[in-house]
Amino acid sequence: MSTLRYVSAATVLAAVFVAAWLLASLPEAGRSLSLSVLLGAAFGIVLQRSRFCFYCIARDFIDRKETAGMYAVLIALGAGTLGYHAVFGAFLPVPSPDRLPPGAHIGPVSLALVAGAFVFGVGMRVSGSCISAHFYRLGEGALASPFALLGAGLGFVLGFATWNTLYLAWIQEAPVVWLPQQLGYGGTVLLQGVVLAALAWAVSRRGGAKPVAAQAATSPWLAVLRDRWPPAVGGILVGFIGVIAYLRIAPLGVTAELGSVARTVASSTGWLPGRLEGLDTFAGCATVVKSVLLSNNGAFVLALVAGAWSAALAAGAFRPKLPSLKDIARNFGGGVLMGWGGMTALGCTVGTLLSGVMAGALSGWIFGAACFAGVWAGLRAVRAPAAA
Amino acid sequence: MSARKLLLGVFAALATVVSFPATAQHAKYLVTTEWLEKNLNDPKVRVVEVSVNPGLFERGHIPGAANVSWHTDLVDTVNRDIAPPKQFQALLARSGINADTTTILYGDNNNWFAAWGAWIFDIYGIDNVKILDGGRKKWEAEGRPLSNSAKIQTAGTAQIKQPNPALRAHLQDVLAVARNDKQGVLVDIRSADEYNGKIFAPNGVPELAVRAGHVPGAVNVTWSKLVAEDGTFKSAAELKAIYQAAGVDGSKPIITYCRIGERSSHSWFALRKLLGYDVRNYDGSWTEYGNSVGSPISNPSGTVWGKT
Numbered sequence: 001m002s003t004l005r006y007v008s009a010a011t012v013l014a015a016v017f018v019a020a021w022l023l024a025s026l027p028e029a030g031r032s033l034s035l036s037v038l039l040g041a042a043f044g045i046v047l048q049r050s051r052f053c054f055y056c057i058a059r060d061f062i063d064r065k066e067t068a069g070m071y072a073v074l075i076a077l078g079a080g081t082l083g084y085h086a087v088f089g090a091f092l093p094v095p096s097p098d099r100l101p102p103g104a105h106i107g108p109v110s111l112a113l114v115a116g117a118f119v120f121g122v123g124m125r126v127s128g129s130c131i132s133a134h135f136y137r138l139g140e141g142a143l144a145s146p147f148a149l150l151g152a153g154l155g156f157v158l159g160f161a162t163w164n165t166l167y168l169a170w171i172q173e174a175p176v177v178w179l180p181q182q183l184g185y186g187g188t189v190l191l192q193g194v195v196l197a198a199l200a201w202a203v204s205r206r207g208g209a210k211p212v213a214a215q216a217a218t219s220p221w222l223a224v225l226r227d228r229w230p231p232a233v234g235g236i237l238v239g240f241i242g243v244i245a246y247l248r249i250a251p252l253g254v255t256a257e258l259g260s261v262a263r264t265v266a267s268s269t270g271w272l273p274g275r276l277e278g279l280d281t282f283a284g285c286a287t288v289v290k291s292v293l294l295s296n297n298g299a300f301v302l303a304l305v306a307g308a309w310s311a312a313l314a315a316g317a318f319r320p321k322l323p324s325l326k327d328i329a330r331n332f333g334g335g336v337l338m339g340w341g342g343m344t345a346l347g348c349t350v351g352t353l354l355s356g357v358m359a360g361a362l363s364g365w366i367f368g369a370a371c372f373a374g375v376w377a378g379l380r381a382v383r384a385p386a387a388a
Numbered sequence: 389m390s391a392r393k394l395l396l397g398v399f400a401a402l403a404t405v406v407s408f409p410a411t412a413q414h415a416k417y418l419v420t421t422e423w424l425e426k427n428l429n430d431p432k433v434r435v436v437e438v439s440v441n442p443g444l445f446e447r448g449h450i451p452g453a454a455n456v457s458w459h460t461d462l463v464d465t466v467n468r469d470i471a472p473p474k475q476f477q478a479l480l481a482r483s484g485i486n487a488d489t490t491t492i493l494y495g496d497n498n499n500w501f502a503a504w505g506a507w508i509f510d511i512y513g514i515d516n517v518k519i520l521d522g523g524r525k526k527w528e529a530e531g532r533p534l535s536n537s538a539k540i541q542t543a544g545t546a547q548i549k550q551p552n553p554a555l556r557a558h559l560q561d562v563l564a565v566a567r568n569d570k571q572g573v574l575v576d577i578r579s580a581d582e583y584n585g586k587i588f589a590p591n592g593v594p595e596l597a598v599r600a601g602h603v604p605g606a607v608n609v610t611w612s613k614l615v616a617e618d619g620t621f622k623s624a625a626e627l628k629a630i631y632q633a634a635g636v637d638g639s640k641p642i643i644t645y646c647r648i649g650e651r652s653s654h655s656w657f658a659l660r661k662l663l664g665y666d667v668r669n670y671d672g673s674w675t676e677y678g679n680s681v682g683s684p685i686s687n688p689s690g691t692v693w694g695k696t
Contacts, residue, residue, distance in 0.1 A: 028525070090537045091446040098460070102443030247536070248447060 002316075006225070009314035016041045016306050023299070032249050033299050039245050040300035043252070044136055044307025046241065049224075049315070050234025052076075053133035054349040055124040058375040067207035072231030072238075074196050074203070079239025080358030081192045085185045087247050088359075095180035105251045106361035107282060107346045110174035112166045116159075116345030117352070117367040119337050121374015122381075127151070127334020130349045131342065132254045134335075135301060139308025141320030144327045148335035149258065155339015156255075156262035160272050166344060167277050177362035188360040225314045242358055249296050251359065253351030254304070255342050256297040262339070282346055341374075411624050417661040418521040418621060419492055425532055428452060434485050434544075438462070438505040439495040439524065448534030450494065450520075450527060454483035454541060458501045458650070462508055470508055470556075470671065477548050480514070484541025494520035494527070498612075498619045503654040506661075507669055511556060513549030519657065525619040555660075557643045557668040559676060563683060565643060566604045573636050574606035575644045577655045578674070582647075583608040585687035595648050597678025601687030603645070607634040611651050614658050627658055638665035645670040645677070 016037060024034035046052065050072060057069030088101050100106055107113065124130045127148045129137055134145040134152075179188040242252045266272045312318040323331070342348040345367055347356070353371065356364020427433050428451060435453040437445050445455040456462065461479050462471050471479065485491055491509065495502035502519055509517040520527065528534070565572035581587045585601035602608070613630050616622055622630070636642060642665055646652040649671030656669040670677075677683055 027529070093538055093540055102446045250443075 005313055005316055009225075009310045012306055012310035012313060013041070016303055016310070019303070023294075029296075032296055033294060035248055036296040036299040037303040039241055039249070040303030041307030041310075043238075043241050043300070044139060044304035044309075045311040046229075046234055046237045047132065047136040047304070048139060048308040048311040048317070050229040050231065050237070052234050052238055053136075054130045054353075054371075055128065055133060055375060058121075058372055059125075059379060061203070061206075062376055062379055065207050067203050068231040070203045070207075071200060072235040074200050075232050075235030076238040076242070076354065077357050078193065078196045079236050080242045080354065081189060081196075081360070083239060083243030084246060084358040085180075085189050085360070087243060088180065088185060095178070095185060097181055100176070100178055101359065103250050104178075104246070104359040104361070105253070105347055105351055105355040105364065106176060106178045106359055107352065107356065107363035108171050108174035108176050109362050109366055110170040112170045112174075113345050113363055113366055114370045116341040116343070117370035118341070118374040118377075120341030120345060120348060121371040121376075122378040123155075123334045123337025123339075123341055123374075124349075124371075125334070125375050125378025126337060127331045131258070131338055132304075132348070132350045134331075135254060135304050136308035139305045139310075139318075140312040141318050143320055144323035144331040147323070147328045148331035148338070151332035151335020152255075152258060152339035152342070153262040153265075153335075155336040155341070156259045156343045157266045157271060157339075158336070159340045159343025160263060160266060160276060162340075162344070163279060164273055164275075164277050167279070172278060179360040179362065192357070192360065226316065238354070239358070242354060245300075246355070246358075251351065251355035253297065253347055253355060254301055255348050255351060257295055257301050258339075259343060260295065260297075413662050413664055414621070414624055417518050417657075419518050420521055421527050421530055421532060424450070424492060424520055424527075432486075432489055433492060434483060434489045434541075435492045435494065435520075436483055436485075436502075436505065437495055437524075438493060438501040440497045440501050444496055444524070446536060446538070448536050451533060451535040452539055453494075455538065456483070456505060458504060462501075462505060470511065470551075473512070473548055473551070476508065476512055480546045480548065481543045482541065483544060485514070485544035485546045487546050488516075489544065489546065490516045490518065492518050492520050494523045496524045498525065498615050498654070499523040500611075500651050500654050503657040504650045506657055507555065507653040511551050513552060514546060521621060522619040529618065555656075555668055557645075557670040559670075559672055559680060559683070561668070562603055562643060562645070562670050562672075562677060566684060568605075572641045572643055574603050575631075575634075575636060575642055575652075575655060575659070576602045576606040576608050576674075577611040577644060577646050577652050578602075578608070579610060580608060582674075585689035585691050588691070588693070589647065593647070595675045597647075597675050598693040599678045599685050599687065600689065600691045600693075601678075601685045602674075603677055604684050604686045606645075606686075607636060609634045609636070609655070611646070611654050614655065621658060621662060624662060627663055631659070631663070636665075638663060642667040643670050644668075645673040647674045649673040 020034045020037040023037060024030050026033065051069070052072060054073070057073060060066035061070050088095070091101050092099060127134070129145070129148065131149070131152060134148045138145045179191065183191060245252050263272070309318065338348070345352055349371060352367040353364055356367060424435070428435070435450050436456055437449050437453045438456045438458055439445060440458070442457070445453070449455070456479065464470065464472050464475070491514070493502040493505045499519055502523060506517055506519055562574065564570040565574055576583050579590065582589065582600070583602045588600045589596050609631060614622060614627060621627070631637065642659055644652040644655045644659065644667060649669060652673060653669050656667050659665045660667040678685065
């Protein structure tokens with residue numbers, strides 16, 4: 001039985017490698033599309049194996065005082081901060097006052113960011129996962145997740161519809177705060193390191209419940225292929241993949257392609273305002289109207305699902321289950337909230353929180369705090385049992 | 389030797405002699421990727437990247453290259469003008485360019501904005517400026533080395549000269565040609581659909597004019613006709629033939645334009661540097677002309693802004 005699992009997991013992974021190999025030969029964009037596929041698959045494997053799901057982590061911590069996941073997130077942010085700043089030193093030797101590192105997810109700090117992140121947090125609670133986790137759950141056979149992603153698409157369209165109003169009221173004049181401009185690279189790394197350590201201390205103070213006893217692996221193979229990876233391993237790998245992705249292609253993000261598809265569909269039906277003021281001038285999970293079939297982000301997300309699928313097959317965690325109507329409705333509704341929140345905040349837990357904090361963006365920290373508050377409020381207000 | 393072969397030989401020799409000056413122009417203003425790689429460590433060679441897409445330079449550029457952002461470094465954002473002298477002087481210093489430096493410009497999108505850079509370098513009288521033939525596209529396709537470490541150069545000492553007005557056309561210069569008050573040829577380098585007024589601007593383009601069409605009398609020679617598949621400029625003889633077919637032979641002063649004046653500097657470079665014609669670039673281009681009050685246009689398609 002396990003042989004069959006391993007063979008099917010290897011087949012999925014082989015398909016990913018073949019896709020990367022075929023894409024590499026395309027002129028001009030081929031190299032980065034190929035690398036996007038490889039990084040996406042690696043990210044999917046790491047998310048699935050280490051259960052790096054922002055909602056589950058926050059819920060486990062708030063409701064059950066479990067700390068392992070929180071440590072994983074803090075470790076990912078710490079590892080990524082170190083790596084990002086090493087890259088910045090090569091890209092922009094001196095952090096200049098009128099220039100931002102290219103493509104880094106450093107967004108405006110405004111009430112719209114707070115509102116978007118909070119609603120995103122509530123949406124996570126309602127649908128049972130954040131957007132990146134819905135992608136990796138898709139690889140585990142979660143048949144309700146497509147409805148969450150569909151809902152997120154609709155949420156994006158609603159976000160586009162409200163964008164111009166929010167942009168003119170709050171976003172246009174909001175400060176874009178990149179910490180190295182104030183503190184230098186060394187100062188930023190030091191400050192973020194201290195804040196992350198303080199958060200780790202606070203987490204350890206609150207953590208009460210004993211961590212779930214890890215199943216002792218009988219062999220190194222099983223430790224990798226079957227058992228959950230230790231949170232620290234997941235955190236370090238997420239940080240590592242984030243840095244490589246930023247160095248070679250763009251910061252990690254999982255909503256750009258989803259947003260682009262939503263924008264392209266809505267534009268062609270005439271539902272959107274003719275102009276989305278200033279939207280395309282921001283770095284972040286930008287949502288351009290699609291002009292090519294396969295973008296780097298699209299390739300990344302598809303490979304993420306495939307990577308998670310392969311990891312789930314190997315671990316015996318691929319268990320497709322038909323969702324109930326209630327599950328579908330909840331996933332879809334949560335997806336709508338996440339779509340609106342993610343669009344308004346210019347990204348989600350991966351794009352704005354992970355990639356933003358790693359880059360020393362104040363917007364990343366604000367997103368993290370508001371999103372956590374949203375999950376907390378959601379847990380208090382929404383009684384629906386979590387699917388995850 | 390048969391008479392036919394002899395005749396062919398004579399023709400070939402004649403063609404070489406006739407095209408010699410222009411071929412020499414190619415060698416004077418373009419360098420090959422091979423040459424550049426061999427000369428990268430020459431302290432008198434300075435490489436400058438001017439790309440359209442932000443983020444390309446940082447993720448990999450020709451080793452030692454300086455990064456120039458056309459949005460901010462090469463324009464005056466307040467006056468809608470080219471970079472003012474002080475700003476351009478500072479850019480030269482930052483890029484490490486001295487009086488005896490050979491500056492090699494290159495960029496993405498077939499060197500569109502590298503050519504815009506070359507135009508501004510020329511306006512400020514900086515000598516020894518060349519373009520890497522094929523730009524980033526060819527360099528990458530050939531798998532030549534890239535670096536992602538930005539280098540801080542020792543400040544360069546090259547001094548700019550008074551801006552040369554003979555390289556730049558303003559609205560009144562274009563109007564004078566359009567109204568036949570002055571002799572000249574206008575070369576519109578945009579797509580045929582823009583030239584004919586079928587569309588106001590290509591999809592996704594934010595810079596617009598409220599009228600579609602072209603300046604009366606302008607001929608349409610799209611910039612893309614000037615480059616080969618690998619992004620290199622076509623030979624002088626080919627370029628000459630392309631323009632000749634459109635009635636542009638260098639006998640009259642030429643003005644090039646596009647939508648905002650950057651792509652047209654690519655055609656300006658071909659006409660002025662590679663063919664040696666008298667050419668000015670109109671950087672106001674269609675966004676200025678098409679919006680300016682009292683300027684006649686030619687719009688074969690008859691499109692009217694806002695009319696459904």
